[in-house]
Structures are given as C-alpha cells and as structure tokens.
Amino acid sequence: MHEDTIPERLHAKARRLAEHEHELDELSQLYAQSDxxxxKGGDPSTGARTKRAANWATALRRYENFWTERGHSPREHTRNRATLPDEERRMGEWARYQRRFEENLCRYQIIRLDVSPAFKWDPHDHVWQENLNACIHHFRSTGRLPYLNGSDLLEFALARWLGRQLRQLQMGALEQCRDVRLTALLDMRGDERADAITDRFS
Incomplete structure (x- = not known):
C-alpha cells in the first residue's frame, strides 16, 4: 500500500495541516479524534456528542477502502443502474452529500477530504474547467479574483471554489493538469503568492 493511502498517515497529515492553519475548534477536535x-482500527466512541463524528469517520474509511481495493472511487450512477451494487451507490451518495453541503462541514472534515486520495471535490473535469473559466472571466472583468462577497452569491460560491483549489495546490493535492491551469490563473496576478491569496478564503 502506498504510504499516502495508509489511514494513520492520512489522519496525521490532515491534523497537522488543520492545526497549522488555525487552532482546532471543539467540533474539529471531535472529528479528528474519531478519525x-x-x-487505528478501533471503534470510535458513539456517545451522544460523538456519534455523528464516528459515523462520518467510519464512512470515509469505508469509502477509501473501496478506492484502495477497486482502483476507483465509488460510483453513484451507471448507465445500467441495476448493475450498481447498493453499497457502492450509498457510498457515492455519501460523497455527493459532502460536496453539496461543504459549508456544514467543520475545518477538520474539509482538510481531511482534501488529503484523501479517494475523494474529489470536482470529480468531473468539465465542471472544474467551467469554474476556472469563470474565475478567469471575473478577473478580466474586475481586475481581481473572486472573494467572499456576501452581497453576490455567485461570486461568493466561486470564491469558495477557488479557495478550495488553492488549499489543494498548497498541499500538492491537485492533479498535475489542474495544477498547471490554476497556476496560470495565479500568474495573471503576478504580485501574490498562492498562500497569501489563500489566506483571504480561510
């Protein structure tokens, strides 16, 4: 097994990154402990306060185990739905839920998903490219990158997407082709490092 897929290493990497950026809040501590x-192969505590965190950590481990064993992430849909095992479909739905409700995740959950080799925030490259193109268009139109503008929901969503890509760029977690394309966007600014820009999205 490649070291980047070993559960203990993934947890340690996520915790180190999370603690480096900010002191872990109480909820992140809870999820980090369960993870x-x-x-380590143990059973996380399932008390009233930790049940949700334990279920999440267990679901992620199951998702990553599937990826390790099959060589691809669980699918949510296939052309012939009857051929898709229920267990795989449920794992695919779990991943979709993480993407859809990212704003409800704590800091540790987001970073843990960032470092997971099995999980992709943007599994379809054409969607990723559309978001990048929107960032480029925004920069050319306004002279700045999108930021968390509460009065503009479209820009707010685009800024959150860009912030996530910048985090992954810093961690070396982006696919090479995406790394190159995102770096080209940053080169348009020319006066800021990726980590300096990322601070504005945290």
Whole structure:
C-alpha cells in the first residue's frame, strides 16, 4: 500500500495541516479524534456528542477502502443502474452529500477530504474547467479574483471554489493538469503568492 493511502498517515497529515492553519475548534477536535480512532482500527466512541463524528469517520474509511481495493472511487450512477451494487451507490451518495453541503462541514472534515486520495471535490473535469473559466472571466472583468462577497452569491460560491483549489495546490493535492491551469490563473496576478491569496478564503 502506498504510504499516502495508509489511514494513520492520512489522519496525521490532515491534523497537522488543520492545526497549522488555525487552532482546532471543539467540533474539529471531535472529528479528528474519531478519525484517528478509525484509522487505528478501533471503534470510535458513539456517545451522544460523538456519534455523528464516528459515523462520518467510519464512512470515509469505508469509502477509501473501496478506492484502495477497486482502483476507483465509488460510483453513484451507471448507465445500467441495476448493475450498481447498493453499497457502492450509498457510498457515492455519501460523497455527493459532502460536496453539496461543504459549508456544514467543520475545518477538520474539509482538510481531511482534501488529503484523501479517494475523494474529489470536482470529480468531473468539465465542471472544474467551467469554474476556472469563470474565475478567469471575473478577473478580466474586475481586475481581481473572486472573494467572499456576501452581497453576490455567485461570486461568493466561486470564491469558495477557488479557495478550495488553492488549499489543494498548497498541499500538492491537485492533479498535475489542474495544477498547471490554476497556476496560470495565479500568474495573471503576478504580485501574490498562492498562500497569501489563500489566506483571504480561510
């Protein structure tokens, strides 16, 4: 098994990155603890306060195990839905839920998904490219990158997407082709490093 897929290493990397950026809040501490227990092969505590975190960590471990064993992430749909096992479909739906409700995830959950080799925030390249094109258009129109503008929901959503890509760029987690394209966007600014820009999206 490649070291980047070992559960303990993934947990340690996520925790290190999360603690480097900010002191972990109470909820992130809870999820980090559950993830650590699952990574070590133990049963996380399932008390009233930790049940949700334990379920999440267990679901992620199951998702990553599938990826390790099959060589691809669980699918949510196939052309012939009857051929898709229910267990795989449920894991695919779990991943979609993480993407759809990212704003409800704590800091540790987001970073843990960032470092996961199995999970992709943008599994379809054409959607990723559309978002990048929108960032380029925004920069050319306004002279700046999108930012978390509460009065403009479209720009706000685009800024959140860009912030996520910048985090992954810093961690070396972007696919090479996306790394090149995102770096080209940053080169349009020319006066800021990726980490300086990322700070505005955290």
């Amino acid at each position: 650590e227990e699952v990574a």
